[in-house]
Amino acid sequence: MVWLLSNEDVENLLTMRDCMDAIGEAHRELGMGLAVGRPRTHTCVPTSREGYFHNLKSIDGSIPSKGVSALRLSSDIIFFPVVGGKQRKDKLPALPGGTFLGLILLFSTENGELLAMLQDGYIQTARVGASSGVAAKYLARKEASVLGLFGSGSQARTQAMALSLARPIRKIKVYSPNPEHRNRFAIEMEKKIGVEIVPVSHPEHAARDSDVISAATNSLKPVVQGDWVEEGMHLTAVTVCEFDDLAYKKMDVIVTSTRLQTIISYPPKVAARAPKFMGEYEGITRVSLPENVPELSALVAGEAHGRSSDSDITFYGSIGWGGGPGIQFAAVAHRAYELAKQKGVGRELPLEWFLEKIHP
Amino acid sequence: MVWLLSNEDVENLLTMRDCMDAIGEAHRELGMGLAVGRPRTHTCVPTSREGYFHNLKSIDGSIPSKGVSALRLSSDIIFFPVVGGKQRKDKLPALPGGTFLGLILLFSTENGELLAMLQDGYIQTARVGASSGVAAKYLARKEASVLGLFGSGSQARTQAMALSLARPIRKIKVYSPNPEHRNRFAIEMEKKIGVEIVPVSHPEHAARDSDVISAATNSLKPVVQGDWVEEGMHLTAVTVCEFDDLAYKKMDVIVTSTRLQTIISYPPKVAARAPKFMGEYEGITRVSLPENVPELSALVAGEAHGRSSDSDITFYGSIGWGGGPGIQFAAVAHRAYELAKQKGVGRELPLEWFLEKIHP
Numbered sequence: 001m002v003w004l005l006s007n008e009d010v011e012n013l014l015t016m017r018d019c020m021d022a023i024g025e026a027h028r029e030l031g032m033g034l035a036v037g038r039p040r041t042h043t044c045v046p047t048s049r050e051g052y053f054h055n056l057k058s059i060d061g062s063i064p065s066k067g068v069s070a071l072r073l074s075s076d077i078i079f080f081p082v083v084g085g086k087q088r089k090d091k092l093p094a095l096p097g098g099t100f101l102g103l104i105l106l107f108s109t110e111n112g113e114l115l116a117m118l119q120d121g122y123i124q125t126a127r128v129g130a131s132s133g134v135a136a137k138y139l140a141r142k143e144a145s146v147l148g149l150f151g152s153g154s155q156a157r158t159q160a161m162a163l164s165l166a167r168p169i170r171k172i173k174v175y176s177p178n179p180e181h182r183n184r185f186a187i188e189m190e191k192k193i194g195v196e197i198v199p200v201s202h203p204e205h206a207a208r209d210s211d212v213i214s215a216a217t218n219s220l221k222p223v224v225q226g227d228w229v230e231e232g233m234h235l236t237a238v239t240v241c242e243f244d245d246l247a248y249k250k251m252d253v254i255v256t257s258t259r260l261q262t263i264i265s266y267p268p269k270v271a272a273r274a275p276k277f278m279g280e281y282e283g284i285t286r287v288s289l290p291e292n293v294p295e296l297s298a299l300v301a302g303e304a305h306g307r308s309s310d311s312d313i314t315f316y317g318s319i320g321w322g323g324g325p326g327i328q329f330a331a332v333a334h335r336a337y338e339l340a341k342q343k344g345v346g347r348e349l350p351l352e353w354f355l356e357k358i359h360p
Numbered sequence: 361m362v363w364l365l366s367n368e369d370v371e372n373l374l375t376m377r378d379c380m381d382a383i384g385e386a387h388r389e390l391g392m393g394l395a396v397g398r399p400r401t402h403t404c405v406p407t408s409r410e411g412y413f414h415n416l417k418s419i420d421g422s423i424p425s426k427g428v429s430a431l432r433l434s435s436d437i438i439f440f441p442v443v444g445g446k447q448r449k450d451k452l453p454a455l456p457g458g459t460f461l462g463l464i465l466l467f468s469t470e471n472g473e474l475l476a477m478l479q480d481g482y483i484q485t486a487r488v489g490a491s492s493g494v495a496a497k498y499l500a501r502k503e504a505s506v507l508g509l510f511g512s513g514s515q516a517r518t519q520a521m522a523l524s525l526a527r528p529i530r531k532i533k534v535y536s537p538n539p540e541h542r543n544r545f546a547i548e549m550e551k552k553i554g555v556e557i558v559p560v561s562h563p564e565h566a567a568r569d570s571d572v573i574s575a576a577t578n579s580l581k582p583v584v585q586g587d588w589v590e591e592g593m594h595l596t597a598v599t600v601c602e603f604d605d606l607a608y609k610k611m612d613v614i615v616t617s618t619r620l621q622t623i624i625s626y627p628p629k630v631a632a633r634a635p636k637f638m639g640e641y642e643g644i645t646r647v648s649l650p651e652n653v654p655e656l657s658a659l660v661a662g663e664a665h666g667r668s669s670d671s672d673i674t675f676y677g678s679i680g681w682g683g684g685p686g687i688q689f690a691a692v693a694h695r696a697y698e699l700a701k702q703k704g705v706g707r708e709l710p711l712e713w714f715l716e717k718i719h720p
Contacts, residue, residue, distance in 0.1 A: 007716050033629035038403045043396060043420040043429060043686070047470050054469035056420050056429045060403040064627070069403060069416045073431060073465070075472040091719060094471040099715035101472050105433070109414035110407050111454040112435040112461050121718025154718065263623075267424070269393035326403070347713065355459035356367050358481025358514065359451060 002354060003116040003340050004347040011122045013339040016161040019130035019332050024300060026063050026331035027134065031301025037061040037326035040262045044078075046270055052079045052092065061326025062109060063334070069109050070330035072120055074102035089220075104333045114354050116337045116346075120329070123336070127328040128318045129158025131257055131296060132214065132236045135316035136166035138299050138306040139253065140212050140234035145170045148210030150203065150223045152176035152185035155216035155238050157192075163212055163236075164193050172197045175206035204228055215242035226250055231311040240319040252312040253305065254293045258325045297325070362714060363476040363700050364707040371482045373699040376521040379490035379692050384660060386423050386691035387494065391661025397421040397686035400622045404438075406630055412439045412452065421686025422469060423694070429469050430690035432480055434462035449580075464693045474714050476697045476706075480689070483696070487688040488678045489518025491617055491656060492574065492596045495676035496526035498659050498666040499613065500572050500594035505530045508570030510563065510583050512536035512545035515576035515598050517552075523572055523596075524553050532557045535566035564588055575602035586610055591671040600679040612672040613665065616653045618685045657685070 005013075029035040040059040047054055055076045062069035077092040093099055102120035107113065136144075144167040149156055152174060160172055172195055176182040182199035190197040200206050207213050207228035215237040217223055226246025229235065235251070237243055248254075294304035296316065307314050340346045365373075389395040400419040407414055415436045422429035437452040453459055462480035467473065496504075504527040509516055512534060520532055532555055536542040542559035550557040560566050567573050567588035575597045577583055586606025589595065595611070597603055608614075654664035656676065667674050700706045 004713055006713075007718050030627075034627050036403060036405060036625050036627040036630075038401045038623065038625040041398045041401065041420065043398045043422050045396060045422040045424045045429065045469055047424075048427075054422065054429060054467070054472060056422065056431060056467060058418060058420070058431060060401065060416050060418070060625075062403050062405040062414065062416065062627075064405045064407075064630075067408075069405065069414060069435070071416060071418060071433060075429070075467040075474065077470075077472050093719070095473060095715050096711070097715065097717075099717055100719060101467075101474055101714055102716065103714065107414070107416060107435040107461075109405055112414060112437050113455060114435065114461055119714075119716045119718075121716045125718070263398065265396050265398040265420075267390075267394050267396040267422075270396075270424075349709075351456070353364055353366075353707065354461055354463065354479075355455050355457065356462065356479045356481045357457075357459055358367055358479075358485070359453070359460060 001348040002114050002351055003337060004349055005116060005118040005336060005340055007119045007122040009340065009346050010118055010336045013336050013343065013345055014126065014332065016126065016130060016133070016158065016165055018335050019126045020133045020162060020165060022331040022335040023127060023130045023328055024134045026327045027297040027300040029063055029065055030325060030327055031297035031303055034065070035061070035063045035327050037258070037260065039260045042262060042264045044264065044266050047077060052077055059326040059329070061328065061330040063327055063330050064109060066334050067108055067110050068115070068330055068334045069107045070104050070326065070333050072102070072104045072326065072329040074120065076100065104329050106330070106333045106337055113351065116333065116340070118333050118336060123329060123332045125154040125158045127332050128155060128238055129162040130332070131318050131328060132159055132316060133162025133166040134300065135236065135255060135296055136163055136212065136234060139255065139314035139316055140167050141232055141307070141310055143168065144211035144234060146210045147172045148206035148213045149174045149216065150206060150214065150242065151216035152181040153216070156185065157189060159214045159216045159236070160189050161193055163214060164195050167212065169195055171195065173200045173206045173210065174198070175200050175203045212236070217242060229313060231313065233313050235313065235315045237317045237319060240317065250313050251315045253307060253314040254290065255296055255299050255304065255316045256293045257296050257318045259293065259295055361708040362474050362711055363697060364709055365476060365478040365696060365700055367479045367482040369700065369706050370478055370696045373696050373703065373705055374486065374692070376486065376490060376493070376518065376525055378695050379486045380493045380522060380525060382691040382695040383487060383490045383688055384494045386687045387657040387660040389423055389425055390685060390687055391657035391663055394425070395421070395423045395687050397618070397620065399620045402622060402624045404624065404626050407437060412437055419686040419689070421688065421690040423687055423690050424469060426694050427468055427470050428475070428690055428694045429467045430464050430686065430693050432464045432686065432689040434480065436460065464689050466690070466693045466697055473711065476693065476700070478693050478696060483689060483692045485514040485518045487692050488515060488598055489522040490692070491678050491688060492519055492676060493522025493526040494660065495596065495615060495656055496523055496572065496594060499615065499674040499676055500527050501592055501667070501670055503528065504571035504594060506570045507532045508566035508573045509534045509576065510566060510574065510602065511576035512541040513576070516545065517549060519574045519576045519596070520549050521553055523574060524555050527572065529555055531555065533560045533566045533570065534558070535560050535563045572596070577602055589673060591673065593673050595673065595675045597677045597679060600677065610673050611675045613667060613674040614650065614653045615656055615659050615664065615676045617656050617678045619653065619655055
């Protein structure tokens with residue numbers, strides 16, 4: 001049987017603890033040189049609508065100890081709106097009912113079987129939050145208890161969940177430029193994770209006196225100023241440009257999710273008017289990280305150093321040059337699949353539909 | 361609805377003429393710089409059985425004029441048997457009933473919709489044959505009528521079908537080291553394509569006095585000797601090593617399916633005992649092609665020269681460094697999908713199963 005799992009199924013099955021455990025183990029195996037991912041690829045062509053492009057994106061990861069390999073794919077219509085004078089990259093909910101399409105295909109590495117097809121939306125945000133949580137266990141001060149959070153979307157939710165599990169967080173200050181968003185976030189998430197959440201009206205208030213600062217926005221300009229960054233803080237981000245240059249200069253330890261580069265393919269004749277991706281296009285603040293910044297896997301496997309004193313300023317970026325290690329999708333999808341089988345959740349398709357006699 | 365098409369569905373829907381038309385058009389668009397493919401990727405890890413590996417392989421292609429993009433994936437158990445003193449790469453039929461798993465996912469580039477999931481086995485051999493047929497229309501002499509064929513498997517079948525459509529072939533001489541195989545091939549395919557097929561007991565007999573020589577084997581050593589290659593011949597191969605060095609030296613025009621390189625990812629600790637792929641491993645005869653050999657797309661789009669006289673020796677290799685252009689899968693899968701919708705063939709799955717509200 002091939003298990004078909006919706007985002008709702010996956011969210012009901014998985015706790016953030018599950019995700020963090022799965023991702024921690026997978027990164028250890030990656031750091032030990034026993035697991036592997038491949039670079040993310042984008043294959044991008046114009047639609048018939050000017051300025052809109054189809055982007056077929058995929059990445060793999062294989063975890064031999066779990067006997068699974070995953071391919072994550074997204075089929076997106078992307079465009080580049082200018083919001084408040086700043087260019088953003090966004091996805092159009094172009095499918096019926098204003099929806100998107102992204103899947104994780106999970107395979108057995110023992111016999112090649114297609115085990116499951118999972119919608120990717122919940123796992124995409126959960127795995128980013130979970131990897132920040134895992135990184136915080138190695139980088140944040142043990143007693144870190146105040147979290148300054150930038151953003152109030154789905155990435156901010158999983159950051160709050162994961163960082164609260166990694167450290168004894170007792171207060172979260174959340175900033176979002178939209179008061180309604182930050183207020184709603186505070187009410188909803190306080191109930192969900194049982195930690196006091198205070199919406200703040202200025203970004204500096206979120207940063208000051210925090211032990212951990214987490215930026216979980218889709219901004220292409222810095223949202224956290226280096227001025228606000230103090231000794232002993234742990235910083236974490238979901239894009240490369242959320243912290244400014246001064247903040248990067250202050251960091252003593254920098255760790256990234258992956259150094260793999262994304263491979264982007266356009267038709268040559270389209271390149272001139274092609275969309276420019278994160279890190280490439282007008283309006284983005286570029287931050288040059290030092291060469292050979294260690295990956296999370298090296299940190300978890302003990303091959304890279306974490307914090308060496310309580311005064312170090314540490315940073316983990318799930319900053320997606322390579323789309324995040326493919327093994328994160330494999331690890332979390334595998335956990336969801338195991339739980340779905342145990343609990344009988346999801347839809348089952350006959351495996352025979354996908355088997356072929358022809359030696360391909 | 362998402363159409364699920366089996367190999368049988370696809371084979372019943374598509375004629376070789378359909379495949380050649382679709383592939384010719386797609387290569388023209390690729391050659392004009394309007395379509396695109398990405399490099400093939402392999403993500404490869406050990407199974408629990410020594411010497412056996414799981415290989416998750418994928419490639420994309422997008423054809424804007426057709427409004428489709430395809431991702432082809434295979435989930436294979438591979439191993440490296442030594443047959444008759446020669447090492448081969450083979451796939452284990454590890455799935456229930458001795459089966460394999462490979463799929464083509466076809467997407468709309470207009471809204472990202474998953475249009476169809478097709479088994480890849482029939483299309484994999486059909487698209488190789490069809491591309492050889494398309495190349496022969498540009499490279500073989502107009503009146504070429506005798507085909508010397510090496511191999512009697514599924515690749516040889518589609519070569520016979522496609523080359524007979526491309527040129528007025530009236531006789532095929534087929535060689536395979538196994539007499540039973542070549543005899544059966546002759547009987548079956550003569551009926552299928554209506555051309556006289558003569559099994560021959562020595563490879564030289566297949567080559568001599570032929571207008572076109574097609575090698576469609578899985579040999580890793582040359583099967584066609586340069587001595588047998590004469591002025592005016594058109595040669596075609598499905599692997600890089602089927603013709604020997606002398607044959608390559610005699611060629612006046614060399615065209616390849618793609619110059620894109622495959623990207624192979626192993627866990628670092630596994631690399632030492634990792635499988636070695638085509639072109640890498642012990643026992644293979646290496647042939648160095650000239651740099652910047654033109655691709656089929658350049659030939660079809662008029663950007664590269666074909667045969668300039670009746671005495672030229674021409675060569676087309678669907679030789680798969682990059683796994684064949686991804687657009688070949690997109691082109692043929694799109695044609696099969698269009699016919700399936702028209703004729704109501706295949707299984708339909710609800711599109712809703714694959715749609716998600718979460719902005720991923």
